[in-house]
Amino acid sequence: MFVRAAYFIGRPHAGREAALDRQLRDALPMYANMPGCRRVELQRSREAEHGAPAGLFAVLEQTYDDSAALQAALASPQRTRLRAHFTDAVLPLFDGSVAHVNHEADSRRFEAGDGSATEAAWLARLFTAARSHNDFRDEPVPDSFLVHLYELMKWGPTAANSGPARIQFVRSAEAKARLLPCLKPTNVTKVQAAPVTAVIGMEMNFPDTLPSLFLQEDARDWFAGNEEMIRETALRNGSLQGGYFILAARALGLDCAPMSGFHSEMVDRAFWAGTTIRTNFLCALGHGREEALAVRGPRLPFEAACRIV
Numbered sequence: 001m002f003v004r005a006a007y008f009i010g011r012p013h014a015g016r017e018a019a020l021d022r023q024l025r026d027a028l029p030m031y032a033n034m035p036g037c038r039r040v041e042l043q044r045s046r047e048a049e050h051g052a053p054a055g056l057f058a059v060l061e062q063t064y065d066d067s068a069a070l071q072a073a074l075a076s077p078q079r080t081r082l083r084a085h086f087t088d089a090v091l092p093l094f095d096g097s098v099a100h101v102n103h104e105a106d107s108r109r110f111e112a113g114d115g116s117a118t119e120a121a122w123l124a125r126l127f128t129a130a131r132s133h134n135d136f137r138d139e140p141v142p143d144s145f146l147v148h149l150y151e152l153m154k155w156g157p158t159a160a161n162s163g164p165a166r167i168q169f170v171r172s173a174e175a176k177a178r179l180l181p182c183l184k185p186t187n188v189t190k191v192q193a194a195p196v197t198a199v200i201g202m203e204m205n206f207p208d209t210l211p212s213l214f215l216q217e218d219a220r221d222w223f224a225g226n227e228e229m230i231r232e233t234a235l236r237n238g239s240l241q242g243g244y245f246i247l248a249a250r251a252l253g254l255d256c257a258p259m260s261g262f263h264s265e266m267v268d269r270a271f272w273a274g275t276t277i278r279t280n281f282l283c284a285l286g287h288g289r290e291e292a293l294a295v296r297g298p299r300l301p302f303e304a305a306c307r308i309v
C-alpha cells in the first residue's frame, strides 16, 4: 500500500480553530472521492488544541494501492477541486505550512469494537441528527463544495436517467437581491444569512436531453405529445434529485434549509426567464446556527406510515 501524508505544522489563526477544524473535517469526503483512494484519516493533535507553541497541528493520511494509483489521483479533476478548496477555505485559517510525504507502507491494523460507531455517525449526519435550519453562521461555503455537491447528487437514480433538475446557486449580492423579494416573509432571514441558496429547478423540456443520457433506446417517444406525463416525470424526478441534493450537502458537512415558501412565478421570472425550466424548491446552504433551531417535530412511527404486505 502507498500512503500520502500531509503534516500541518503550525497553528490556526487566532479565533479560527473551530472553523479550521470544520473545514478540514468537511474536506474528508473530497479526499475519499479522489480516484483510487482506499482510506482517509485525519488525526488532530490535542496539544495544539490547548494553544501550545507552533508544532504539529494535524496529520491527514490517504492510502492507495500503489504509487501509480496515487499519481493518477494527483492528476485527477477531483484533486484540482480539492486544491481550490484548500486555497479558498483551509489555508486562510492556518498560520503554518503543510508538508507532504509519500511513502510505501506495510500496515497492520487492529480495530477495536465492530466499527459500528463510524456507521452510526454517518447515519446521524445524514438523517437522525441533521436538521432543517433557520439561520446560518458567517462561514463561507467555497465554490469547490458546490461542484462537489453536484458531482455526488447527480448519481442518484431518476426515471429513464432523465435528471431533470437544474440548479442556480445564488451567492452574489446581485442574485440575492433578485431572490429576496420572491420569498414568503418567514424565509427572508435565513436566505439573508446563508452564504449560498440553491434555486432548484426542473427542465420541463428534459425529453430533448434523453438521447445523450438514456442510451438503451430513444426514450423521447415515450413522452411525445403527453404533457401530463412530462410534468409528472419532471416533478417526481426533479424532487428526488432535490432529496439527493440535501443528502449530498449533509454528507459534505453542510446544513440545509429547504423552502417551498416563495412565489414560484416570481422566482421563475427572476431566474429562469427565456428557458423551459421551472422552479421546484429552494435550499439555503451553509453552517447552521443550532441556537436558532425550532423544537424538532416527531415523525410517524413505522406502524403508522408503512405496511409490509
Ligand SMILES: Cc1cc2nc3c(=O)[nH]c(=O)nc-3n(C[C@H](O)[C@H](O)[C@H](O)COP(=O)(O)O)c2cc1C
Pocket (backbone or CB within 6 Å): 130, 131, 132, 133, 186, 187, 258, 259, 260, 261, 262, 281, 296, 297
Ligand atoms: C420541500 C421543503 C419545503 C420546505 N419549506 C419550508 C419553508 O418554506 N419554510 C420553513 O421554515 N421550512 C420549510 N421546510 C422545512 C420543514 O418544515 C422541515 O424540514 C421539517 O419540519 C423537518 O424539520 P427537521 O429536519 O428539523 O426535523 C421545508 C422542507 C422541505 C423538505
